[in-house]
Amino acid sequence: xxARNRMTSLMTMACxxxxxxxxxxxxxxxxxxxxxxxxxxxxxGVPPSESVLQSMADLIPSNPEGAAFIAMEDPAFYDVTxxxxxxxxxxxxxxxxxxxxxxxxxxxGMVRDDQDFRxxxxxxxxxxxxxxxxxxxxxxxxxxxxxxxxxxxISLRDNLxxxxxxxxxxxxxxxxxxxxxxRASARAFFSAGTNRAMFRFTLxxxxxxxxxxxxxxxxxxxxxRQDVSRSPGGDSRVFLNNxxxxxxxxxxxxxxxxxxxxxxxxxxxPDGELGRLVxxxxxxxxxxxxxxxxxxxxxxxxxxEQGYVTPDDRxxxxxxxxxxxxxxxxxxxxxxxxxxxxxxxxFAHSQAFAQCQVKKVxxxxxxxxxxxxxxxxxxNSMVVSFANQxxxxxxxxxxxxxYCMGE
Numbered sequence: 001x002x003a004r005n006r007m008t009s010l011m012t013m014a015c016x017x018x019x020x021x022x023x024x025x026x027x028x029x030x031x032x033x034x035x036x037x038x039x040x041x042x043x044x045g046v047p048p049s050e051s052v053l054q055s056m057a058d059l060i061p062s063n064p065e066g067a068a069f070i071a072m073e074d075p076a077f078y079d080v081t082x083x084x085x086x087x088x089x090x091x092x093x094x095x096x097x098x099x100x101x102x103x104x105x106x107x108x109g110m111v112r113d114d115q116d117f118r119x120x121x122x123x124x125x126x127x128x129x130x131x132x133x134x135x136x137x138x139x140x141x142x143x144x145x146x147x148x149x150x151x152x153x154i155s156l157r158d159n160l161x162x163x164x165x166x167x168x169x170x171x172x173x174x175x176x177x178x179x180x181x182x183r184a185s186a187r188a189f190f191s192a193g194t195n196r197a198m199f200r201f202t203l204x205x206x207x208x209x210x211x212x213x214x215x216x217x218x219x220x221x222x223x224x225r226q227d228v229s230r231s232p233g234g235d236s237r238v239f240l241n242n243x244x245x246x247x248x249x250x251x252x253x254x255x256x257x258x259x260x261x262x263x264x265x266x267x268x269x270p271d272g273e274l275g276r277l278v279x280x281x282x283x284x285x286x287x288x289x290x291x292x293x294x295x296x297x298x299x300x301x302x303x304x305e306q307g308y309v310t311p312d313d314r315x316x317x318x319x320x321x322x323x324x325x326x327x328x329x330x331x332x333x334x335x336x337x338x339x340x341x342x343x344x345x346x347f348a349h350s351q352a353f354a355q356c357q358v359k360k361v362x363x364x365x366x367x368x369x370x371x372x373x374x375x376x377x378x379x380n381s382m383v384v385s386f387a388n389q390x391x392x393x394x395x396x397x398x399x400x401x402x403y404c405m406g407e
Contacts, residue, residue: 038404040052046080052071065395085364086103090184090185105146108160111393114392122177122341126182187262195258199254214249220318221247225308227301258313259293260277357393362379
């Protein structure tokens with residue numbers, strides 16, 4: 001080969017390398033943009049603008065979680081993603097097709113403000129629309145404030161403000177328990193019944209366990225109320241092998257709600273749309289029970305008269321013993337107390353609470369439950385990160401979105 005031919009060959013190779021390098025760079029850029037779009041779609045549910053997409057793509061190689069936090073600046077993350085995320089927790093049907101309410105707005109506000117998400121179950125906190133918006137005022141007996149906030153398409157990101165719940169619903173601050181004592185929650189779970197619904201749905205929504213999954217027939221039966229038959233259908237074995245499993249743990253903890261009820265006109269307002277949360281404060285005496293305990297705690301007392309008669313709102317967590325130690329109760333807490341606030345703290349400070357929030361966010365963002373060893377390992381690492389980051393739920397959304405952004 002002549003010198004001229006060698007030179008021509010070398011120049012051709014150099015040009016090829018430059019072209020290939022440009023192609024690789026273009027492919028990398030295209031991949032980063034696709035991943036950025038996937039993150040934005042999963043977090044906000046809407047396409048990003050070109051400038052937002054480019055800003056996110058620029059971060060993908062070095063700081064993909066930063067790209068996810070950019071996506072969380074979109075108003076749709078709050079108005080749609082978080083609204084639909086929390087809505088099923090506010091009704092027994094677990095439907096997301098419900099109007100905005102104080103429970104949902106408080107979840108949205110706590111996430112927006114980077115709050116310790118555990119406080120959702122025990123803080124004296126409520127989020128309302130900014131008074132400057134001219135909305136109907138917050139009411140203890142209707143949902144008009146939030147219905148209009150939603151119907152006018154007002155941005156939740158920009159227009160929610162934090163207030164103390166006790167200053168709006170009339171409860172003593174010591175009796176507030178985050179979303180547990182929100183009006184929406186009271187309507188769904190304190191309405192009629194025996195207040196066991198509030199316990200069960202708090203367990204489902206915030207601990208990711210239903211009663212069947214935590215049933216334990218080995219615990220003492222001393223706190224099971226009078227309304228539970230000890231021989232259903234004439235067979236005491238049914239009680240010992242089935243009923244006991246749920247009630248031994250549930251009834252001692254549901255006692256925390258003994259002073260709460262949701263009152264409404266069952267004849268003219270059968271759905272309780274105009275009802276309100278009521279609380280028997282110090283000095284209040286229920287005419288039926290003769291104490292602060294709501295009448296509903298004495299429903300069907302003749303079923304088993306030797307059963308437990310609720311005297312106050314003292315609760316004890318029997319699940320700190322036996323199989324349900326696996327829920328990871330906080331050893332620094334006493335495992336007992338009075339009222340909804342301390343019970344909410346007991347739930348929120350468990351390992352099960354943290355694991356539940358992470359699993360729900362993972363499923364919401366990745367559009368599937370954790371399904372293999374890699375998914376489960378990622379969830380476990382996110383639980384640790386969630387705790388290390390002060391229980392900031394945005395961190396969980398960011399890590400989930402990055403994990404599921406694709407190659």
